[in-house]
Amino acid sequence: MALLEVKNLEKDFKEVKAVDDISFKVQKGEIFGLLGPNGAGKSTTISIISTLLKPTKGDIKYKGESIVKNSKLIQPKLGVVPQEIALYPELSGYENLKFWGHAYNIRGKKLKKRIEDVSEIIGVKERLKDKISKYSGGMKRRINIGAALLHEPELLIMDEPTVGIDPQSRNHILETVNKLNEKGTTVIYTSHYMEEVEAICTRINIMDKGKIIASGTKDELIEIINGNKKINLKFDKVSQSLIKDLESIEYISKLDVSENEIIISSNNGENIFKDITEVVTASDSSLISIDINKPNLEAVFLHLTGRALRD
């Protein structure tokens, strides 16, 4: 049984259909990615899973039982890192963690120990006495995450936890997610940075305009556009015979030729490099550079929607 099952979920706001009939499953132990541009419906989906919003239609099951009907089933097991910093700026990091520990009814010695452990994990130990309002963006994000970890949730949902922070903090957060996952926490990770999702997620849903437009492992998703590999060749000069020879190679779908550059599009690419090298060596044009555009999720998204993931 899947840990979490989202079934035909819909959410309407006044004029907007924020979530439009999506279904997916999250298995225990995975890092599940939710990738999509601004306004795709990621946060809305997460709000419904975290029982903050009621769906217009559809159901969500946690360990097989509907949490739409009974939110108490998931609440104690769930850790949510909101997209915004949801903390008290005028309290110290320590006081904030203490309060959120109380929110999950952890108290006394146990809470003290948990705050120690968590601040170790998120790397804020030295700054705990300071007010949140004095923290850098990255530090705030870390406490924001820490507040969701105190009760050792089975399922951790992180909504764009790395927005607007320095690369160092970002790497730290990604490492933290991996560490938590290794210890058995299931993670739903939302982002519009495809690099992040690529780097840590075992399975990925790509959302756009309230719908899931693709899902699978990273490799499966890339497979969708594998045929659309792009190879960029630069020559000192481009001769007609070279073009002719290239056109005769199997699997090449398109050649864009300019003064001294040829861009090859291919729809299947296992042996295409061999063929290309043969043709090029045989020709009288000498090759200056070769650049292969490796497909990534960005490209997948572009391929599927015709739009870039970020503007």
Place this chain on the structure above:
Amino acid sequence: MKVRDVVYKDLKLIFSDKKALVIMILMPIILSSILSMALSGSFTDYSIKKSIDIAIVKEYDKNKELKKFKNNLSNGIFSKNMSNEDINNMTTKVKDFNIENIFFNEFLDNKEIKEIINYKVLKRSDAINKLKNKELTAIVILPKDFIFDMHTNILTPFRNKVDIKVIGDPDESIKSKIVESVMKGFSQQISTLVIGKNVFIETALNEGIGYEVFNDIETIISDMTSNIKSNNINLDYEKINGKKSISSFSYYAVAMATMFILFAAGYGSRTLLEEKENITYQRMVISGTRKFKILAGKYFTIFTLALIQIITMVIFSSILLKANWGSFPLVMLISLCVVFAIAGLGILIAVITYKIGNYKVANVFESAIIQVMALLGGSFIPVEVMPEFIQKLGSFTINGLALKSYIKVMMGYGINEIFSSLLTLLIIGVIFIIISVTLLKREERWKYVKYNKVKTYETA
């Protein structure tokens, strides 16, 4: 999450907010010192000078008793050794002597007495009913033979005992006591005269002056009336008044305390929407905290904060301004009742602010409504000097009710005198709580926002 976790966290936030502390704790202390010093001159004897309504019951029969007295006079019961001339002389005096006139017109209608006591002459049963319905504070019973005995006492050498009875409303013990002592004052005045007269007559008889002394009875009577009008009775009245008078320091300590707890309500009323904008409200809901627990947290935050304000003020004013707050248990009782109501008001504004999604209501409350309530409730000047309808309005404000109760306790009144104010406070509190909870409950359709700070509506 427990309610006290929210309270604890909110209080920590308040105590880290210097500006809020200055407004809520320091300002009332400073203001009460300034106001009481500035106004102490014009403020020597503040007291609740409300008139006391009493009924006079006449159990005597004037005509019958007068006749009886005259009969006794002519039968010689009083006048064994008197010459006819003397008797005639005396009978004319009797016509002039009118104890009813002295009691009602000279005594009860005396200006100073009138200021505190309103009387009506009623039948005994009517009076008792009115007393039960709290329309009266006390009943004064002029007993059977009052006229006869009074005439005897004043006009003859004999002395009959006259018992003027006062039946008071037990819930209005202080006021009944005032009536009692006023009546006592009257009786004492009379008996002084009677004793004086008897001594005078006896001396005259011993000296063999005979009954011509009765020619002077006129003087005695007029002495009596003028005496009644002056000192002795007034003295008694002032003694009671003196016990009740309180200093301007005490008054303004109470006035500022009851006004500034309104700011605790104002402060608390912002925190619900603040939590929502901070996403901490949503975070609490996600953790499984019911929103009514959050609301209860806000309630007790305001409750505690207002209580801290009052206690600070009591301690400060007692030590430095030498204010005397009166009975400690009663002060605590009033304080608990008033913060109960204040916290209700606070969460009501909090829920409205939360639902509207901006701070306009809270702002209007803090910048205008508090001032109006303070004025109506007597925090700036005692309500007694204001028009009656304003006094009426003021007696519906939380601060007004509290102020009135504290002042009464300062004056030495007991629980009975403040009971109805306290009950009103509790009722106000309960009503506010019910409205707040109902309003928040109806939120289901009007769901909280998503994480982003966008205020939106949901189609249900």
